[in-house]
Amino acid sequence: MVCNRCVMVVKSELRKFGLHPVSVELGEVEISEDLEKEKEHELNERLLVLGFEIIDDKKKRIVEKVKNLIVELVHFNGNRFKTNLSDYLVAAIGNDYSYISNLFSLQEGTTIEQYYILQKIERVKELLVYDELSLNEIAFQLNYSSASHLSKQFKKVTGLTPTYFKTLKEQKRQPLENL
Structure with missing residues (x-):
């Protein structure tokens, strides 16, 4: 799940399935029931x-947690944080960065840094399509050192x-889940 609408859809689907979600957050779901393998398979199909x-x-x-943290950081939190991405x-994850980075690269075929840049x-x-901010303001908002x-x-x-x-008339944006 990479957005608040995704959380809403998953929460709704869990309820339709007769489950009681304790929490539904980006990339994580906790339910109060224990699912048998057959029911879990059926839910996964849905x-x-x-x-x-x-x-x-x-x-x-x-890997999904890394992706969700980056999406949340870039798209929902204004990318303002006081430490570097690895820290x-x-x-947030509680593992050594080299382990996280190697695992991500093996699973995704790209580095965390490349994924972060794509996001x-x-x-x-x-923000360019919205045309409400200057390039300098966008650069500042996304933690770039300069518009250049x-x-x-x-x-x-x-x-x-x-x-x-x-x-461009035809904007070339990508859905977040395709990055």
């Missing part, structure tokens, strides 16, 4: 139709300058 899945493997859960993830660029695209640094990274990832991107 969630798959909606684009979700039950992740029962510890390593996959860690932020270590504190930031998608957020930049969103943001522009260089944007061009490297998209092949376009932010200014040119704003002029």
Whole structure:
């Protein structure tokens, strides 16, 4: 789950299934009932139709937690934090960063840093489309050292300058779950 609407959909589906969610947060669900394997499989099938899945493997859960933390950080918390990304993830997950990083790279085929940059660029695209902030304000909001640094990274990832991107009629944004 990567957004508040996702949380709402999963919570609703759990209730339709006759379960009582104790908590539903980005990437994590706690229910009060114990599920038999058959019921868990049935629930997973229903969630798959909606684009979700039950992740029962510890390593996959860690990778999903990393992804959810980054999405939440970039898209919902204004990317304002006082530490570097590795320290932020270590504190939130409770594992050594080299373990988290290696696991993420093996599972996703990309580094945490590359994933983080992709998320930031998608957020930049969103803010450019809204056309409410200047490039300097966007750079500040997303913790870039300057608008120039943001522009260089944007061009490297998209092949376009932010200014040119704003002029496109067909916006080239990606759904978060596709990154």
